[in-house]
Structure formats: structure tokens, C-alpha cells
Amino acid sequence: MDSAALVAEVHKDSAAERVASDPGTAVLGLSLRDFRNYGTLQLGLNGLPVVLTGPNGAGKTNILEALSFLSPGRGLRRARLSELGRHGGGPRWAVHARVATAVGTISVGTGLAEPAGDEDAGERRIVRINGEPAASANVLSEYLDVVWLTPQMDRLFVEGVSTRRRFMDRLVYGLDGGHARQVAAYERAMRERNRLLKAGGADRVWLDALESQMAEHGVAVAAARRDGLARIEAAMALASGPFPAARLSAQGGIEAWLAEMPALAAEERFRRLLAERRGYDREAGAAAEGPHRSDMAVWHAGKGQAAEQCSTGEQKALLIAITLANARLVRGRRQMAPLMLLDEVSAHLDARRRDALYDELLALGGQVWLTGTDEALFAGLSGRAEFFGIAEGAVAPSAVH
């Protein structure tokens, strides 16, 4: 069954099961097998926010990582798929979840595929939706969005460009249903052109065709970034509360052209540039210009300062503000708040910001998963969330809440 038909069917079958009063994506059941430090784990959930507390190394982030596989890609640690298998248990692992989504409650299963027999085939993740194999993990984004914030992302503003570019594209994925496909199509054409140039690049007709594809998809990528970041910036400007507004911009050659000319003219210019630079790109082994080089610039609007010059706490606050604004926009597009995974976010905030964050998360309505070592940090959510304690890979409901 194609995915559109599946969506229609799920919609029909599970309309009655939909949680009418809850506008948010929520995991209602989670089971893990041989995933990281979990042999087997089964959790039943009621759709409220989830607080996971426990000592360092207990397995909190591993649960969020498992949930991040409910979206396309390599998860929140960008690990190799075979690293996720429990040590001593082999590389195979499985995550299964029952998820309330905008099109009803679905069952998602994912894990490392059996090796195809061909050593070079690489690792592949299989995804099943309601028991049916999905063509690729990308199908997941037809059902739900997952957004996350992890301590590693604290380094976003000081790390290399590629981390920021990936972050920017993930933001845009949730706002523009075609963006992931455009990014993938651009990269495919670019890789093929690199290969062809390296091999001598004699096939002019094929090179022309690949460069036309790069121009078409590349300009679409740049345009979606400009549009997505502008919308997030506008959403942040409207927000009140203690989190700062930011100015955001996609920085790249094509993005800059789009400020001055229509998309078709930018496509033509990019196509001509690629054709002119074949010799140069062959030497370099890669295309010198294109949206695969772009960066995301972030300024603290109130201070008029670049994010990389802000304090650690200010940078964290900027990231939270961007994530919250993005989640609000995703909810607008999907009529359903995304699933949110916030790893150790509370520990970095003062009490006022923490309470404001909890209020905002509850107002958003999606299920948010929060982690921390200290349960006291989540007192503001008492009675409004499910609390679990984790110790050495065993998860149990906390008594006090």
C-alpha cells in the first residue's frame, strides 16, 4: 500500500481512537529490545509530559535517543545504527511505539535491518507502520514530527558549519513537508556530479542534466531555509516570556541571490556557475558553491549580538526559544504539537525560566520528555506529568508524584 493510502486508511480506522482533547503527538506505549543499555523495556504512558530522572549513566538519554528514531535520520546522537545494539547482545535492536498522531494512533516499529548479504550494502534501518514495511524512514514524517534539544547542541554556535546547517534543515523539515526530499535530491545529484568529474567528466550531457537537477533542488533548498527561518524569527518576535527573541538567517551564496532575484533566475545562475566551475570542482573534489556549504547565523535580538558571543546560559536560552517557536509553528502546520525530547534542559535554567518553560510546554500540548538527575527540578510539573526513576536500565514510576 502506498503511504498516502495508508494515511487515509489509518485516518478512517482510528478516528474513534483519537484523543480529541489532546492536540499533541504522544507516545502511549514504548518498548525497546537490545537498545543501548536496555535488554527489554516496556513502558505504558498516558500522554502527559514524561519526566525521567536518575543518576548519570542510568539510561535517560538512551530512551530519548530511541524516541528520536520515530523520525527519519540517524537519531539525536547521529550514531551508527550498529552501535545502538546492546553490548553483548549483537548489533540488532528494535524500538516499538504506539503513538497518537494527527491521523490517529499508529504503531511504529523500527530497528537495524538484517544484513542484505552484501557487505558493502551498508547499514539500513527498517520501519514498519501498523505492521506494514515503509518504503523508507522518511515516511515517518508523514505522521509525526519529533524535535529535540540535547546538551551536545550547546556547542552549536561554536562548532563547525555542518552541525548548524543540519540543525537549520531539521527546523525546516517540520515546517515544509518537501524540504527533506529536496535536500536528499540535491545531495544525490551533487554526489553523482562529483563522481563523474572525478572519473574524467567526459559525459557532457549527463553533467548538464545533473547540474540542472542541482540548480533546481538547490534553489528550492535555499528558498525553504529562508522562508522557514523567517517564520521562526517572526514566531519568536511574537512570544512573550523570559526566552530571548533571535534573528536568524541562512547564509550562503544561493540564499543571498534569492534576496535579489526570483528563484528561476537564481536557478539559471547556479546552473551556469556549476558548468563554468567544472575544472575547479574536479580539482577540489567537490562543488565550491551551493547550499551544501550554507551556514545559519543567529543573533540575540535584544542584545544585538551574535549568538557565538553570548554567554553559555544565553546561548541555551536562544536554543530553547528557537525550539519552542519551531514547535509552535509545527503545531500550526500539522494541527498537532510535535513530540519533544528535552535532554537535561531544566538543569541549566533558573527557577523563573524553568517555570516559564514548563508553562509553555503544557500550553503547547504535545508530549514532552524531560530528563535530569535531580527530581526536585521538575517540582513545577508535579501532578501535570508522569514521573519515572531510572536506575541501571530499569525504569519505574516514581512514588511521590
Ligand SMILES: Nc1ncnc2c1ncn2[C@@H]1O[C@H](COP(=O)(O)OP(=O)(O)OP(=O)(O)O)[C@@H](O)[C@H]1O
Ligand atoms: N550499545 C550499548 N550497549 C550497552 N550499554 C550502552 C550502549 N551504549 C551506551 N551504553 C551505556 O548506557 C548507559 C546509559 O547512557 P545514557 O546516556 O542513557 O545515560 P544518562 O542516564 O543519560 O546519563 P547522564 O545523566 O550522564 O546523561 C551508559 O552507561 C552507556 O555507557
Ligand SMILES: [Mg+2]
Ligand atoms: Mg544523558
